[in-house]
Amino acid sequence: MDAPIILYIEDNADNRMLVRRVLMAEDFVVVDYPDGQTGLTWATEHTPTLILMDINLPEIDGYAVTAKLRDLPHLARVPIIALTANVMKGDREKTLAAGCDGYIQKPIDVDLLPRQILRFIQEAQARS
Numbered sequence: 532m533d534a535p536i537i538l539y540i541e542d543n544a545d546n547r548m549l550v551r552r553v554l555m556a557e558d559f560v561v562v563d564y565p566d567g568q569t570g571l572t573w574a575t576e577h578t579p580t581l582i583l584m585d586i587n588l589p590e591i592d593g594y595a596v597t598a599k600l601r602d603l604p605h606l607a608r609v610p611i612i613a614l615t616a617n618v619m620k621g622d623r624e625k626t627l628a629a630g631c632d633g634y635i636q637k638p639i640d641v642d643l644l645p646r647q648i649l650r651f652i653q654e655a656q657a658r659s
């Protein structure tokens with residue numbers, strides 16, 4: 532498999548640095564943006580292997596960004612995984628309703644994250 536390309540949309544700079552460091556150590560390529568609009572602009576012209584989507588974002592939240600990404604035909608089979616500290620009952624359902632394929636809860640477990648992402652990629656490939 533070629534190195535997976537992960538698009539990570541996250542407003543928190545510490546999280547961006549942490550995830551970038553952890554995933555790059557496992558030979559993922561990481562492209563990150565601090566807000567939905569810049570992430571969307573990149574995604575209109577590129578096809579990542581998987582998208583990690585923070586839900587609590589300024590201006591456009593992760594649910595709305597996911598819905599816009601889902602409108603792009605070239606991303607139809609790209610898994611979008613919500614990354615959120617929201618643990619209220621119903622939040623998981625909300626991310627799925629917005630078009631996400633799965634959910635990773637914050638705080639991020641850096642030991643688990645690479646395997647969690649690989650599993651989502653493999654599930655998406657098995658579906659297609």
Ligand code: MN
Binds near residue numbers: 541585588
């Ligand atoms: Mn956030």
